[in-house]
Amino acid sequence: MNIKRNIIFTLEKRRKAGVIVAENVPIRMRVIYNCKRVEFTTGYRIDAVKWDAAKQRVKFGCTNKLKQSASEINTDLLRYYTEIQNTFKEFEVRNTMPTPEQLKESFNRQHEDPEVAVEVPESVSFKPLDVFPEFIKECGMQNGWSDATYEKFAAVKSHLTKFDPDLSFESLDESRLTQYVQFLEEREGLRNTSILKQIAYLKWFLRWCGKKGYCMNNAYEDFNPKLKSTPKKVIFLTWEELSKLREYSIPATKQYLERVRDVFLFQCFTGLRYSDVFNLRRSDVKDTHIEVTTVKTADSLVIELNNYSRAILDKYKHVAFEGDKVLPVVSNQKMNDYLKELSKLAGIDEPVRETYYKGNERIDLVTPKCELMSTHAGRRTFICNALSLGIPAQVVMKWTGHSDYKAMKPYIDIADDIKANAMDKFNTL
Known part of the structure; x- marks a missing residue:
């Protein structure tokens, strides 16, 4: 023993x-x-x-x-x-x-x-909910969790509390874990993909408990529920859609959308996340490139400027923004709302079908692309179009900060589908 x-x-x-x-x-x-x-x-x-x-x-x-x-x-x-x-x-x-x-x-x-x-x-x-605050405090500090990660584990704690506030480590056998999966599906209304994430987060927590000596029951290690799931749809703009958005004449009554478009287009031509565009300072902009330390992963990136990204920077070169920021970035929520509005006006309304499962039920949703637009679509647009132009994946990864091909695979698959329409380089169009 x-x-x-x-x-x-x-x-x-x-x-x-x-x-x-x-x-x-x-x-x-x-x-x-x-x-x-x-x-x-x-x-x-x-x-x-x-x-x-x-x-x-x-x-x-x-x-x-x-x-x-x-x-x-x-x-x-x-x-x-x-x-x-x-x-x-x-x-x-x-x-x-x-x-x-x-x-x-x-x-x-x-x-x-x-x-x-x-x-x-x-x-x-000890019971799981007794030591959960210690887990969050210790792992959060050691791993430098973002606010989003804290929110994810707050959701895990909330689900466990609703499921059984007196839950014990000893009771977490295969049968009890199966009941938890059913609870997440039937009572919490989660999709299968979300349930699988919740189980993965729970396992992370229980492994920590095992190392600490709180949990001697390791039945969770062999628990792998068979839930149907499909990859998340990658929402991005094709080059034609990107050009359509860029060239769209914004009505005089909606000029507030111009700055939102500029920021989004900058993402589309640099691959920056919203958080990094929001934090971009004039000191980060050099003659031929920008230098950033990403908020999410603390990666140090050097991203060369092309004609499109440089033109956007030049447009705001003499405009003073608070905190010596480079671009007029509004809050993420506002920008997401405005992007949906802008995309709809620009006619980016191709129907997009999303498929997901809740239990064994397959659900298909068809939604106009404009309603699915968000700031992260800018980064995805950059990756997909860069790959379709024939730029090597390892070069794109240096720009985006991706550390392995697993995260890039969905984009590579998309690029393979549209390579017939690939162009030589962004700046040669």
Whole structure:
């Protein structure tokens, strides 16, 4: 038997008159295993400013009120760590999962000095929703989550809460997970593709719980629901549609659409995401190219300018925007609304059929392309047209920041379909 556990040394959190105590704070050894948390006293205290939370040790050269040195305290903390590991190994050899009381008793036997035997003041059984905030906080900081990622996991937590607020790790077997899939479909009304994403996010969370020792049940690893799904439709403008939008004469009563069109066209000729166009500053624009560090992935990109992107920059070269921005970018929501309006006026209304599944039900939607337009269509338009012009995928990937061909495959497939109409280069038209 292999008992997953997480052993942490941390300061006890105490409040006095509503204020967190920061002086002479007890050092705890926290052991998390089998969905339980057991906290041990260590017999040592230290001021919070003298504690290195990252290393889980007293800072070098510090002493506590009893004049015990960092070296002395840290040596004993390491000894406690070794002893609790040995305690777990005893139970692993016996193929037994210890109760908190058994863990305490066995650990105290390991201890050399009975006068400092560690006691167990607290034992807590964990449930998924209990530790979800810790997961979001830790993984969000470590991975630099965007607001969108936080929102995705907030949705996961919301779904789990609605499904069963008292859900336990032990209950998450194949049958219970199947019930969760049915809940997402029937009660939450999610499409199959959305359900598969929710299960993937849930697995991410449960794997983290396993590493922490919160979850010993790994039935989720083999759970792969068979749900029919189709690839998401890639909405982009063909070169003809792009030219149609670019050359459309905007009515005098709707001149507010001109700036929206310029920003969108800049995306279509550079491949930038909305967030990167929004953050583009004059210092990012060079004579022959632009240099950006992307908001979403922090990639550093160099994107050469062509005649179309340069003309848009020149148009606003002498216009001062707040924050020394290059282009007049409005909010994403407003821009999406205006793009739909502009596309409709320009006659970009080719019917687009989207197919998706809810359970075993196939649903086909036919929608005019103008109603599906959004800022991200600009980036997709750039990729599809660049590939159809015969520009190598690896070159396009350097401009867009894509790291592998998997993300590019949908665009490559589209480019293969329209290669018969490919042109030599953007600037040779």
